[in-house]
Amino acid sequence: MPNKSASTVLDSTEDKIRVEVEELKRDSSPSTTKLEKYKIIYNKKAESEFFVDNSALAGFTGERILYMAIRELIENSLDSCESFSILPSIKVSLKIFDQANDLWMLACEDNGTGINSDKLPIAVCSFLTSAKYMEKQQRGLFGVGLKMVAAFSTKDTDFPIKVWNKSIDEQDEYYFELRTDIGTNKPIVLSKKLLPKQHSRIQDTSGFRIEVILRAKLVPITKNKIYEYVSETSIVNPYSSITFETDDGIFQFNRRTSIMPNPAQEILPHPSDMDLKTLKKAISKFQTQKMSLPKILSSSFQKLSYEKAKDIVTNTGLSLKTPTGDFSEHDLIKIVNICKKTKFQNPNTDHLSPIGQEVLTIGMMSEYTIVSNKGNDTTGVTVTVPSFPPTSPTTPALATAEKPILNNTNSNPQVTNDTVTASTFESVQNDETRPTPFKNSLLKSNFSVKVLKPVLTTYTSRTCVINNRPTVVETGLAYGGDIPSFKLYRFANKIPLLYDEGSDVAREVISEVEINKMGITKKQAKEQFSVNKESKKDRVIEVLPLHIFFHICSTKIPYKTAGKESIASEGELKYYMKSCLSELYRKLSTQIRKELKLKEAENKIRLYKHYLPFIVDSINESLGSKNSKLNESFTRLIENHLSKKPQIDIGDASSADSTLPVQAFEKMDLAGTDLEPDIQEPQKTKDTQKTKETKDTKDTKDTKDTKDTKDTKNMVSSKPNLNKLESKKKDNKKVDPILAGKLTKVDPTRNVTKYKKPKGTNKKLIIKEQDTTNKKNKSLTIKTNVNRTKMNKSPKNAPNQSKTKEVQSTIDFYSKRVNKGKKK
Numbered sequence: 001m002p003n004k005s006a007s008t009v010l011d012s013t014e015d016k017i018r019v020e021v022e023e024l025k026r027d028s029s030p031s032t033t034k035l036e037k038y039k040i041i042y043n044k045k046a047e048s049e050f051f052v053d054n055s056a057l058a059g060f061t062g063e064r065i066l067y068m069a070i071r072e073l074i075e076n077s078l079d080s081c082e083s084f085s086i087l088p089s090i091k092v093s094l095k096i097f098d099q100a101n102d103l104w105m106l107a108c109e110d111n112g113t114g115i116n117s118d119k120l121p122i123a124v125c126s127f128l129t130s131a132k133y134m135e136k137q138q139r140g141l142f143g144v145g146l147k148m149v150a151a152f153s154t155k156d157t158d159f160p161i162k163v164w165n166k167s168i169d170e171q172d173e174y175y176f177e178l179r180t181d182i183g184t185n186k187p188i189v190l191s192k193k194l195l196p197k198q199h200s201r202i203q204d205t206s207g208f209r210i211e212v213i214l215r216a217k218l219v220p221i222t223k224n225k226i227y228e229y230v231s232e233t234s235i236v237n238p239y240s241s242i243t244f245e246t247d248d249g250i251f252q253f254n255r256r257t258s259i260m261p262n263p264a265q266e267i268l269p270h271p272s273d274m275d276l277k278t279l280k281k282a283i284s285k286f287q288t289q290k291m292s293l294p295k296i297l298s299s300s301f302q303k304l305s306y307e308k309a310k311d312i313v314t315n316t317g318l319s320l321k322t323p324t325g326d327f328s329e330h331d332l333i334k335i336v337n338i339c340k341k342t343k344f345q346n347p348n349t350d351h352l353s354p355i356g357q358e359v360l361t362i363g364m365m366s367e368y369t370i371v372s373n374k375g376n377d378t379t380g381v382t383v384t385v386p387s388f389p390p391t392s393p394t395t396p397a398l399a400t401a402e403k404p405i406l407n408n409t410n411s412n413p414q415v416t417n418d419t420v421t422a423s424t425f426e427s428v429q430n431d432e433t434r435p436t437p438f439k440n441s442l443l444k445s446n447f448s449v450k451v452l453k454p455v456l457t458t459y460t461s462r463t464c465v466i467n468n469r470p471t472v473v474e475t476g477l478a479y480g481g482d483i484p485s486f487k488l489y490r491f492a493n494k495i496p497l498l499y500d501e502g503s504d505v506a507r508e509v510i511s512e513v514e515i516n517k518m519g520i521t522k523k524q525a526k527e528q529f530s531v532n533k534e535s536k537k538d539r540v541i542e543v544l545p546l547h548i549f550f551h552i553c554s555t556k557i558p559y560k561t562a563g564k565e566s567i568a569s570e571g572e573l574k575y576y577m578k579s580c581l582s583e584l585y586r587k588l589s590t591q592i593r594k595e596l597k598l599k600e601a602e603n604k605i606r607l608y609k610h611y612l613p614f615i616v617d618s619i620n621e622s623l624g625s626k627n628s629k630l631n632e633s634f635t636r637l638i639e640n641h642l643s644k645k646p647q648i649d650i651g652d653a654s655s656a657d658s659t660l661p662v663q664a665f666e667k668m669d670l671a672g673t674d675l676e677p678d679i680q681e682p683q684k685t686k687d688t689q690k691t692k693e694t695k696d697t698k699d700t701k702d703t704k705d706t707k708d709t710k711d712t713k714n715m716v717s718s719k720p721n722l723n724k725l726e727s728k729k730k731d732n733k734k735v736d737p738i739l740a741g742k743l744t745k746v747d748p749t750r751n752v753t754k755y756k757k758p759k760g761t762n763k764k765l766i767i768k769e770q771d772t773t774n775k776k777n778k779s780l781t782i783k784t785n786v787n788r789t790k791m792n793k794s795p796k797n798a799p800n801q802s803k804t805k806e807v808q809s810t811i812d813f814y815s816k817r818v819n820k821g822k823k824k
């Protein structure tokens, strides 16, 4: 049902068609000369028409339309909050509006800066209009995203785009109804109203809310991607509160910290990045001020002093006295070329806003993920599904009578709340700015939000120069705990990248960084660490319960496609990413080795506990009397053994020390370093790194070997930990005399240990020699009275044969001692 302005759009399109038809008629009329007939007609296409015709350029393809629309709206909301350091509170809603016609209602509301009401129509509808065309890291880049949403709504439906806006510099709330004139790239303002306080829609001091109807199919893959996108956004922006409402329920991603990364600052362009366009723009900016060219250069570019600018101008052979306006384009190109060859200090990184160790760790420590409740997974908190008439022709809106947003001012980076809360909907006045509300029903959703908590997180970062632009590579790793399997997370300027993983540089990095230093085989990884034992993954790393996070920050991310979904391996980017990952793997390997030892120790303890009654029985039988303390002493020995078990690093955010980064991130001012050497550096560093790595590996290996041997020794000899018992004895603690024979090391070089019987029992020394080559205890076999039939009746989890042998030799050892004593 076309409304007034929609028909205006049609009018303009009809006019255009009419003109073209008339031109054709004229061309084909007999009176047209041959030259006129073959005349090539050049038309100018409006930007809006171009982007709608080539929507794939902006990522709006078939089944991705809803995903892209949600992505663009959330990114704009986050950008607008972050630019003013406002803790973001974002409410997104995606609901079926008219099932028969595949119409969806998408709404997004934030507490950001809003848009100046005069500029709002063009900001929403006119392609290539943006407040983000500057040298500063932001999610938005092109001035296209919001317009694509608006144009798709206009193109496929006759519903207006509804906007509620309270700009930070106006304080008044305005309500707009808009459409895009795709043929002219101009906004059509159907309605603009100043909302009285009682009809105010935006609760915060400023904010923006948009509601659009889109025609699209939502296939399950896209729906999962949308859920994944919102979950990952909450991981990488844990300082934001995101409420996501769908027909599956309302998902609340709580704010987990009030710490926000430092906002990016706008900086001047770097002279090595100068081109004719930037130079002309700089000159025209100072046109009225009659400034000399060197002065303009030094005021318009960073790291370019007045003196250096003067040298540049004179080196081109131009006169310093020439008025700036008199330089020809040819002269300006000369200046650009000289700048390309001149060495400048490296640009600073104030325009970048990386996530930082603290914030990313919080995100990694409490990964929110939307899970399906199928398969009896009830660990997540279920959400309620508000009932909604699927074919309602009215535009619904969410009334915000919901749980107050957590305003956590606690700087302690703890998870504030793991629960998911269901919103309630209130009846509101049914005018055009307050459409029909939903009714709340208590249907159980098939989905829930689960918070994954790993046992270890670690982080590192590198600041480097890629394509002449400072770039920060941040890498994090979350391991174990609730993490079920391997997953690679990719982010660019705090945006999750979900598609085209196969062609992303991060994928290459994962497959190229060796993990062999971890000291774990694929078999061990599968058997001892993997939840999915049947995993067909080729690489050890992909069998582990591990999440790897890569975040690249730059004002010029080398995206592979305009859809901004995968990053190319440009310059030395891959090198720095690999370096980060190697560092994190080293940290992880320490953890994995600890866990392996822990598992080994636990197996041993189980083994001893299983055989303890048999050992005690056999000794008692040999002695011919019952020594009631024997069992107690052995148990204490086992407990001592238990108390030595290695501790797992719980890298929670509150004990950040346990997850300290190997290299803490700092905003690096690259001033004082020449750009050139920095670009060359990786090669140099590569070698150094290589040498260092070889050394590290050697060192680690050496240390590992020594440590491992030591640990193995400890574990082997810890059966009767005589050193410990002896010290206990010194403390006048009661220790079984048979086990607590005085221990003296007589020949440390041969690793021979003499066990001396306590006074009064037997003065003979028993020598036990440990063979360090095969690490097996040698002891003579003697007859024992052990009831083997009983022993063989092992429980299900009985230790394997080699372990049984080991225990057998221990029993033999004690039986021998007892028998000898008896003979005497």
Ligand SMILES: Nc1ncnc2c1ncn2[C@@H]1O[C@H](COP(=O)(O)OP(=O)(O)OP(=O)(O)O)[C@@H](O)[C@H]1O
Binding pocket: 072, 076, 077, 080, 110, 112, 113, 114, 115, 123, 124, 129, 130, 131, 132, 139, 140, 141, 142, 143, 144, 145, 146, 147, 208
């Ligand atoms: N939620 C919002 N709050 C405040 N301003 C907004 C919001 N959404 C959009 N804007 C303004 O509208 C402008 C246009 O947004 P649009 O999404 O079209 O482009 P962009 O974000 O600049 O770039 P990109 O196309 O890469 O997303 C933004 O630059 C911003 O100034």
